[in-house]
């Protein structure tokens with residue numbers, strides 16, 4: 001699957017993904033009001049509003065970008081209705097030819113990880129009939145439980161041609177609390193990077209592995225160390241824009257050929273219409289303009 005993602009990045013010349021992380025506060029009033037009129041102040045109203053919002057953003061951006069990254073938490077907040085909106089968003093994005101990176105940060109003991117892997121990137125069998133849960137192309141994985149918690153995801157990557165991004169160095173302010181701790185002189189995030197490379201060797205897809213790494217844009221010095229250590233690992237890079245990461249900060253995440261990373265922006269794109277020059281009626285046009293600006297900003301430093 002990583003080879004497909006790289007192909008799409010080359011076609012679009014856009015190493016970016018749009019983060020579909022809707023909040024009620026992002027949804028223009030006219031969309032939410034219509035749903036509330038129909039369904040009352042309910043989880044269904046919000047979920048349907050999220051789906052309409054996402055479809056409009058996808059419609060205005062799919063020709064410019066290779067991928068989207070829906071954050072499952074934003075949907076899960078609204079229970080079953082939210083999860084239906086998540087699944088519908090995944091399906092809609094795929095119908096537009098986009099690659100979908102499900103940001104679910106899953107990982108557990110082996111048997112439970114296998115269920116998560118099947119749910120997000122795999123298939124399950126019901127008396128011989130194959131069905132899929134969410135069917136995203138990639139899912140993010142929390143490596144805290146170690147190899148037996150990650151291996152089921154790799155097995156599913158291999159059987160279904162899918163991919164994962166393992167949390168290696170996250171973008172948040174407290175990420176160093178554990179990830180930077182030295183263990184016999186080596187920071188934990190580097191140990192996780194070494195393991196991610198080992199895991200990656202089990203699922204190569206061309207020059208890169210289907211086992212990628214999440215590396216935050218907000219720690220460029222660490223990104224440079226990781227880029228050097230992990231030449232065959234593709235990076236999913238959150239933290240650009242709303243979290244303060246700049247194009248210059250992203251540069252160390254890329255290899256010399258300008259490949260090796262895909263940068264996410266969520267609020268910076270889906271809430272771009274909140275800037276003064278736009279009205280809520282133009283929210284999807286504002287997202288398109290923000291995508292174009294982001295692509296130009298990143299290509300400027302590559």
Ligand SMILES: O=c1ccn([C@@H]2O[C@H](COP(=O)(O)O)[C@@H](O)[C@H]2O)c(=O)[nH]1
Pocket residue numbers: 019021071103169170171172214215216238239240241242243264265266267268
């Ligand atoms: O280290 C990480 C891992 C994941 N994320 C997720 O990416 C987006 C970022 O949203 P922005 O609005 O562009 O800040 C969000 O879904 C996070 O859960 C991350 O930020 N950092």
